Every structure is written in structure tokens, then in C-alpha cells.
Amino acid sequence: MNITKEQIDDLNAVVKVAITKDDYQDKVESILKDYRKQANIPGFRKGQVPMGLIKKQYGKAVLVDEVNKLIQENLNKYLTEEKLDVLGNPLPKQQESFDWDKDDFNFEFELGLAPSFDVALKTKKAITSYKIVADDKMVNEQIERIAKQYGKLVSKEEAGKKDEITGTFSNEEEAIENKSTLELDKLKAKKAIDSLVGKKVGDVVTLKTKGLLKEEHLLASTLGIDAEKAKDLNTEVTFTIEEINEREPAKLDQELFDKLFGKDTVSSEKELKEKIKEDSEKQFEQQADQKLLNDVTEYFIENTKFELPTNFLTKWIQSTGENPLSDEQAAEEFEKSEKGLRYQLIEGKIIKDNDIQIQFDELKEFAKGFIKSQMAQFGQLDPKEEELDNIATRVLDNQDEVKRLSEQLMSQKLLSLYKEKVNLKTKEVTYENFVKEVYG
Structure with missing residues (x-):
């Protein structure tokens, strides 16, 4: 088998795969012999069916199957060894004169290549990083709600x-x-x-x-x-x-404080206000961080310029959809997905350039923190380390959970990088003004 690459331009290439009879003959013969041993054909004893009949009935299907397996295994190996960063999957080129009755076969596959580009983390424009504070009005309203709820x-x-x-x-x-x-x-x-x-x-x-x-x-x-x-x-x-x-309304006394936050965590109305302010601002920090992550993402998409192999990706979308798509429909689908694809490439570049990695031990600690916060919502404020460890182990046995938690942890790591490297300007606002400013 021989695999070669023809570079069309920076974003497109064609891989040519040449397969000879020697590449597949032994495997095909072995499979057909097994078929002969198991074949039940009227007029012949089991295992005594002439090989010519077996080849006539099953030969073409076995040949096609084995050649396709050879292509898949060796093409993927070639792409890995050559370190080709491809988008989508290789697309087979149609050959009008292709003939499965020949001994040797030549296949061609179109490749869409990832573009080469740089991401400047130090943005030219300062991006707003919101610090949301809980003002006296909000804290007092929260105390009123608590008193009413427990009244x-x-x-x-x-x-x-x-x-x-x-x-x-x-x-x-x-x-x-x-x-x-x-x-x-x-x-x-x-x-x-x-x-x-x-x-x-x-x-x-x-x-x-x-x-x-x-x-x-x-x-x-x-x-x-x-x-x-x-x-x-x-x-x-x-x-x-x-x-x-x-x-x-309930009385703001020690019984209520203990019910809300655990025994002796809060012991006065002043401490209650401080605790509500602290807890509220922790929750607001998550919203502010998500806003910052979204804004930085949008900035990079708008300001990191590179070309994509648009024609290839449109053809790839057209060929891989569940239902047949016209040229116009495939173009529309590409347009819808282009922004997401651009950020995947940008994010991948940032992760690679800054050597951001996720180790299993830190993923487990992240999972334990997530589990602990979940338990706190149900009143379990001080779970044992052994209990957390056991739950985290079970959670991480689920690959879907591993993927979800890994994505969340990676977002945290990227956010930390952005806070360190991106040109930010801090703006302090109340939650009410944050909502007005961000969501209208």
C-alpha cells in the first residue's frame, strides 16, 4: 500500500491511496475459507461447497469490506504520523471509471486542513470585568424575604x-x-x-x-x-x-441564624447582613465570570482572523447529515456552525500555546468541590472526606460526567488565564444595574 499527499493550497489537500492485490489477498482468502467451512448451500455437504461458488457468492462483498478496512486503518495512521490537523473527516472523491473487478485500486480523499494563526491574549481593547456588589437595599430585602419565609x-x-x-x-x-x-x-x-x-x-x-x-x-x-x-x-x-x-415575620434570633447557616456561624443581625452580602457576592461572581468568558470569547472570534476551507466543510456537512442536503442547505448549515468552529480552533490554539492540561487528580478534586456544593444545598454542610472521595470516584466512572466536568474545569482554567493576560477594566455595579446593563 502506498499513501501520498498532494497539497492544493494552505487549507486543502488530496491524499491518494494505492492498494495492490498483495495488500488484501491473504485476508480475503482466509475469510472465504471460513465462509466455506460454515456455508449451508442446498446440494452440498457442509464444508464441501466448491470455493468457486463461495467466491462467486461472497467474494465481492468480502473484498470491498476488507479494502475499506485497510483504507480506514492506514489513512488514519497516515494522518497521525504526518501530524496533519484536519477538519471534519477525509471525503472520498468520486471516480466514474472505478472497477472492483480489477486487482489494484486507487482511491483519492479530499482533506480540509486547519488554518495556521496566532491568538493575541493581550487585547487591544479593554474588556469589562464586572464586580457585582450586594448593596444595603438588596441585603435588607433579602432579610425581609427570609423573615417572611420562616415566619x-x-x-x-x-x-x-x-x-x-x-x-x-x-x-x-x-x-x-x-x-x-x-x-x-x-x-x-x-x-x-x-x-x-x-x-x-x-x-x-x-x-x-x-x-x-x-x-x-x-x-x-x-x-x-x-x-x-x-x-x-x-x-x-x-x-x-x-x-x-x-x-x-420570624424573629431575627439565634434559632433562625442556626437554622439558616449552621450552629453559631452567625450570632447577630450585623453578622447576618455580612453573611448575606458575602454569599450573594459569591453567587454574583459566577455570573460576572460567565459574562467575562462570553465577552472574551466574542472578542477573539471577531478579532482573530483566519480563513477556513469553506468549500470542503460545506461538502463535508452535505455528506454527513442524517438527511440529504442541497448545496444551498449545506451552505446555510455551514454558516450556522462557522462561529462555533472558529472558537473551537481558537480555544484549541490557546490551550496548546499555554500548555493548559487537566490531570486526573485535579479533576477528582474539582468533582469533590462540585459534589460538596450540591450536598450543601440539601443541608449537608460538613461531609466527610471519605464520603466525598467515594462519590467522586463513582461519578468519574461515568464518561459523560468526566466530559462534562472536564469542560467546566477547562473553562475555569481559561478564565484564570484571561484574568491574568487579557486587557481588562473592572467595573463595580449592583446586581440590579448589572442586569440592566447586560440584559437590557
Whole structure:
């Protein structure tokens, strides 16, 4: 077998594979002999079928199969040995005069080659790195929510503006019949609030669904309907009041502090505020980091210029899709995937140039940290190291989890590199202003 490469240009090449009879004959003969031993053909005893008949019936299929195996094994080996950085997979060139009845075969494969380029980590333009702070307003609102959440319900005869009213929503035409609780301070429509204030158990109130709640996405669960229906629902429902309660805030005492953060972690209202501020800003840091990662990614895609073997990749997409694609459809698919492909190449270049690697031991430690944070959400604040180690071992036995965690750890490593090397400007904002600025 002989494999040679013809360079078309910097991004395209053709690999030629020449296979002679000597390359495949022994293997084909061996397989056909095995077929002969097992063949059950009427008129012949098992193992006594003439070889000529076996070759006539199975020879071509075995030949094609073995030649294809030879190509696959040796072509992949050649690409590795020659250190060719290819995009997609080699595409076989069509040969109109190809004949499987010959002894020797010649195949040609088109290659799309990865471009050569450099990534300048020190960006010309300063990229904003947000530092999100929890201001006094946010901390106080969080304390109010906590006190309310852990408070107790006190039954009332008449509804006030901050009470919780439980009742049944009904609308026969829209098939609505659902028991739910309304918190009056979460209603958006002033008319709805006014119509409920002063009402008693047994009263029936008519409410408009459109603009009823401040958080519109909660309308579906409130009315007991699916989200798609709730999205554009503009009708009236009756609300039959069954229960009226006032939520009495919990006292900010040691019992509540211990319930929230573990015994003696917080021992005063001042420490509570500090703890809420600290925890909130840790959560905000994740969002700020993701924003920074996204912005750096976008910058590199926009400012790292290189050509791609567009024609090859379009043909490759066309040939590997589940369903046949026209030239126009394949071109559209390439256009959709081009941005992602460009960043894969850029990211790979950054990882290679900066020798960023993931060792199994650090992946296991990363998994243990992830598991520990998950356990903390369910009140297990101090798991034993042996328990964490055992869970991490089980998690890393799953290759899908290994892939997912490796990607997350690599993102962290890249983020650390960007914070060190990229030209950044820090901007301190409240969470409210961060949301406005970033998400509009």
C-alpha cells in the first residue's frame, strides 16, 4: 500500500491511496475459507461447497469490506504520523471509471486542513470585568424575604394589602379550575389588589388574567394551565376566597441564624447582613465570570482572523447529515456552525500555546468541590472526606460526567488565564444595574 499527499493550497489537500492485490489477498482468502467451512448451500455437504461458488457468492462483498478496512486503518495512521490537523473527516472523491473487478485500486480523499494563526491574549481593547456588589437595599430585602419565609401564618377575617389569600380560580370556557394562593404584594394590577382588599372568606372576586402578576411566568402555575396557554391568555376568572392569612415575620434570633447557616456561624443581625452580602457576592461572581468568558470569547472570534476551507466543510456537512442536503442547505448549515468552529480552533490554539492540561487528580478534586456544593444545598454542610472521595470516584466512572466536568474545569482554567493576560477594566455595579446593563 502506498499513501501520498498532494497539497492544493494552505487549507486543502488530496491524499491518494494505492492498494495492490498483495495488500488484501491473504485476508480475503482466509475469510472465504471460513465462509466455506460454515456455508449451508442446498446440494452440498457442509464444508464441501466448491470455493468457486463461495467466491462467486461472497467474494465481492468480502473484498470491498476488507479494502475499506485497510483504507480506514492506514489513512488514519497516515494522518497521525504526518501530524496533519484536519477538519471534519477525509471525503472520498468520486471516480466514474472505478472497477472492483480489477486487482489494484486507487482511491483519492479530499482533506480540509486547519488554518495556521496566532491568538493575541493581550487585547487591544479593554474588556469589562464586572464586580457585582450586594448593596444595603438588596441585603435588607433579602432579610425581609427570609423573615417572611420562616415566619408563621396568622388567620384573618378580612384581607389586607400584604396578606396571602387562598382560593379557587375558575373559568369554564378556558377549562380553568385550580386552587392557589395569591400574595397580594406580588400582584401587578392595582385594580386586582383593590378588588381583593377588604374581602372575606366566601367572597367571589372577578380578576383579569392579563397583567395580573408582577412575575408573569407564574400565571401558568397559579391558574393550573400550561405555560404556552398562559403566555397570551387575556380573559376573566372568578376567584372564590377560602382562606385569608397574614404572614408574621420570624424573629431575627439565634434559632433562625442556626437554622439558616449552621450552629453559631452567625450570632447577630450585623453578622447576618455580612453573611448575606458575602454569599450573594459569591453567587454574583459566577455570573460576572460567565459574562467575562462570553465577552472574551466574542472578542477573539471577531478579532482573530483566519480563513477556513469553506468549500470542503460545506461538502463535508452535505455528506454527513442524517438527511440529504442541497448545496444551498449545506451552505446555510455551514454558516450556522462557522462561529462555533472558529472558537473551537481558537480555544484549541490557546490551550496548546499555554500548555493548559487537566490531570486526573485535579479533576477528582474539582468533582469533590462540585459534589460538596450540591450536598450543601440539601443541608449537608460538613461531609466527610471519605464520603466525598467515594462519590467522586463513582461519578468519574461515568464518561459523560468526566466530559462534562472536564469542560467546566477547562473553562475555569481559561478564565484564570484571561484574568491574568487579557486587557481588562473592572467595573463595580449592583446586581440590579448589572442586569440592566447586560440584559437590557
